[in-house]
Amino acid sequence: MIEGMDRRIVVVGGGPAGLYSAYLVKKKNPNILVTLFEEHSEIGIPICCSGLIGIDGLKKTDLLKYIIINDCVDNKVKGANIYGPYKSYFKVLSKVDKAYVLDRGKFDKKIRDLALSVGVEIVYDSRVVDVKENTVFVDDLKKNCSTEYKFDFLIGADGPNSIVRKTCFPEYKDIEKEFIIGYQIYVEGEFTKNKVDLYFNDFSRGLFSWVVPESGSSAKIGIGVSLSSDSKRKNNPKEQLYEFIKKNNIIYDKETSFCSALLPISKPLSNFVKDNVIIIGDAGCFVKVTTGGGVNFGLMSAKIAANAITNRIKDFKKLESYNKDIKRYVSELNLHYKIRRYILSKSNSELDELIQKLNDIGISSILEKEGDIDYPSLFIRKLFFNRKFFSLFRELIKFLKS
Ligand SMILES: Cc1cc2nc3c(=O)[nH]c(=O)nc-3n(C[C@H](O)[C@H](O)[C@H](O)COP(=O)(O)OP(=O)(O)OC[C@H]3O[C@@H](n4cnc5c(N)ncnc54)[C@H](O)[C@@H]3O)c2cc1C
Structure with a gap:
């Protein structure tokens, strides 16, 4: 126990889910020490995301009550062009803006600032390598040494490769086999600003390929590739992306950078609590498997986890209430799973x-x-x-x- 502090909550991972949960839990429980470990030296770097976030879904997370979203919005889109494998096509174009295209680096830093404003302690260059008996084992990547931290509650928000999920929820060891790898390039050129392009084809069987405009002169072009052995095509996402671009005659002037990362595409999990440990965000596979989008559901899981921990501390309610309160959202993720299976x-x-x-x-x-x-x-x-x-x-x- 830390002097003057009631308890310690450890959050692993400084992505949107971890930062938002840390902010909410500290805001609701000022006398609790909230420590967040992030393995990188900075929040928001590196990032691999298209930043396409449904506006209605984001509103439901309550985050917009706390940040000025326009500071991190590159673009707003009203719809999409949907291309089938051969000649089929339809277009959706709403009268109102349906989604933001966010600068994810700025967005994550905004949530970091919120967390810092209420006194969350963020410890950088610190990789959690194990969890055992209410203790996290942390490698300091700069000083090359290890430390142990006791916790009263642990929030695992450490992304698709979550060490918290792997150590505390061994029953989910096989889900990673289903995960998809995303490969994305950032390009300059001429793009229609108010729509995204989505392509369903063999290059990205299991997901789709996309062109998401950041503005009229820049875009993110990406692909999701299943790594499972039954995938009919070659599994090199980079090669697949360039083949897809060539075949669909997608034109741009210059490629400025690229990124690649895992998408935790799996059947939604059913349990997210083990003793005093909770998993949220990509760590808990809170991702729409139809699109790979995980920001809104990750933030929602963060909000519900912060409530569950607060209710546990203040009203002695069981932490398992998290499973119950998140159920409505898991049902929605199950529906995404059904749609994906149907398409597949x-x-x-x-x-x-x-x-x-x-x-x-x-x-x-x-x-x-x-x-x-x-x-x-x-x-x-x-x-x-x-x-x-x-x-x-x-x-x-x-x-x-x-
Ligand atoms: C190519 C691509 C495109 C995408 N496009 C979209 C999109 O358009 N819209 C959308 O909603 N979603 C999109 N996503 C998904 C979205 O990026 C994730 O769902 C979202 O980032 C999940 O947030 P998170 O906080 O749960 O995890 P993350 O953002 O992954 O954050 C986890 C954090 O934990 C840290 N960490 C990991 N392990 C440890 C450890 N052991 N110790 C300490 N720190 C650790 C990491 O460094 C990271 O900062 C995309 C993903 C990819 C790969």
Whole structure:
């Protein structure tokens, strides 16, 4: 116990989920020491993310109450061009902005500043290498030495390769086999500013390829590649990306940089609490497996984890309440999982045909009004009651069975 402090909460990982949970838990419990370990020397560097964040989903996390989001918004988009494997295509263009394209470095630093403003202690260059008996074992990467820290609660927010998940939740050891690798280049050129392009094809079986404009003159072009051995194509994401760019005749002037990172695409987990340890964000696979997007659900898991810890401290409620309170969001992630399995069950020609049919029955106008990139449940329910969808009734049944 630290003098003058009631307890110590350790957070592993200084991404958006870890920083937001640290901020909220310290704000709600000022007399508790909150220490966050980050293995890099700075927040927001390195980052590999397209930064496409649904505006409605972000509002639900409450983060917008605490930061001025426009400081980290590069672009706002109203819709998407969706390309099938062969010739199919449809476009969605809403009247209002649907998603931000964030500068993730600035965004993460904003949340860092929030955390610092309430007194969270951030310890850089410090990699947590093990967790045992209420203690984290931390390697100081600068000084080349190791230290042990006792904790009362531990939040694992250490991304897809989470050491907290691996050590405290061994039952999930196999999920990594499903993970996908994302490869992305940053380019300059001429781009349509208000829409993203999404390509469903063999280059990125299991996800899609994307062009996300940061402005009219720069964009992020990326691909998600399954590393599982049953993948039909070559598994080199970089090669796949350039082949995809060539085949689809995507034009840009200059490549300025690139990045690559894991996306924790898996069946959603069902338990996120072990004794006094909680996992959130990518560490808990809070990622929409249809898109690889994890920022909004990661922030939501951070918010709910901070509440669960506060309720445990103040009202002696069980920490397992986190599992219960997060359930509604896990159901939504399960629906994303179902949609992905359904898409994966289709051959290229079946997928092309489906995208064409969706276009023919006017999916665009329905998506423009009702679509939500984070929470598909409401939208899907509406489809079942939409007369235009009678012609796709058999597909809807197949989807339900998938
Ligand atoms: C190519 C690509 C594109 C993406 N595009 C989007 C997008 O457009 N929209 C979207 O919503 N999401 C996107 N994502 C996903 C998004 O980046 C993640 O979901 C999000 O960053 C998860 O936040 P987090 O805080 O859980 O984890 P992270 O951001 O991964 O942060 C984890 C932190 O923990 C640190 N860490 C890891 N291990 C340790 C350790 N042992 N000790 C100490 N520190 C440790 C890391 O250095 C890191 O800072 C994309 C991902 C990729 C790879």
